[in-house]
Amino acid sequence: MTVPEILALLSIGGIAGFINVLSAGGSMLTLPLLMFLGLPPQVANGTNRVAITLQSVMAVSSFHRMGHSNLVVSLHLAIPAVVGSLLGAWVATWVADTVFQFVLVAAMIGASVFLLLPQPKLDTRPLTKDRLRPAIYLAMFVIGVYGGFIQVGVGVLFIVVLYHMLKIDLRQVNVLKVFIVLLFTFAALLVFAFNGQVRWGMGLTLAVGNVVGAFVAARVNMGEQGAKWVKWITLTMVAAIMIRLVLF
Structure with a gap:
């Protein structure tokens, strides 16, 4: 890797790690970045999971130390997501490049549109295991895939x-x-690694930035207030990336 590549991975990784914990959409920055740096789509997809996994370790541990955790409910929801992730990752290892790039652009557009939609105010309450229903487990499986x-x-x-x-x-x-x-990203990472579709040097460099960003975000986790300004930064960067993906 060249010095500019390392700097790009660290800086974009830091922004993505912050966004992923506080809101959503960090991989809309990091996955295209890995492709722009010359990795084939499947390899970029697998390599991106290194950073997401380590970033998630940092975020989970930070939330736990601050007393923000719900282990029982989290494990119940994670099981179907992990099963779905193994299936989704297996499909991703052999899908054609053109199909993957089409799905990538479509996913970025869909996620961007959702982030622009106003979120309704709901009468929220703490989540306990007894509130989990079959539909939730099915939804977790689909998200995992x-x-x-x-x-x-x-x-x-x-x-x-x-x-x-x-x-x-x-x-x-x-x-x-x-x-x-x-949990489900680690499961997917194993599938990509088994198929030789992970570039560990790039993935670990990106992970350094992600972990730092996740560490900062976990300490400023402000729910709706934080998500409001983070989403506009994300959407601005995503718009530029989509133009690059479509036109070049």
Whole structure:
């Protein structure tokens, strides 16, 4: 790797790690970056999971030290997500490059549109195991399949399911999200690594930035207030990336 490549991985990784914990959409920055640096789509997809996994470890441990955790509920929701992730990652290892790039652009557009939509105010309350229903487990499996396949915008899906279906506030969403993402992303990483589709040097360099960003974000986890300004930074950068993906 050249010095400019290392600096790009560290800086974009830091921004993505911050965004992933506080809101959603960090992989909309890091996955295209790895492709712009010359990695084939499947390899970039696998390499991106190194940073997401280590970033999630930092976020989970930080939330736990601050007393923000819900281990029982998190494990129940993570199991179907991990199963789905293994399936999604397996499909991603052999899908054609053109198909993957089409899905990437579509996912970035869909996630961006959702981030622009106003979020309704809900009567939220703490989440306990007895509130979990079969539909939630099915939704976690579907998110796992999607996240295993591409990861981009998976945080948006968590907001839809956890905030809208379970009616928990965004602080609770973030705490549950990072734990579930840790487990299903690690599962996907194993699949990509087994198929030789991980570049560990780039992945670990990107991870340094992600971990620093996640560390900072976990300490300023402000729910809705934080997400409001973070999303505009994300959307501005994503717009530039989509233009690059489509036109060049």
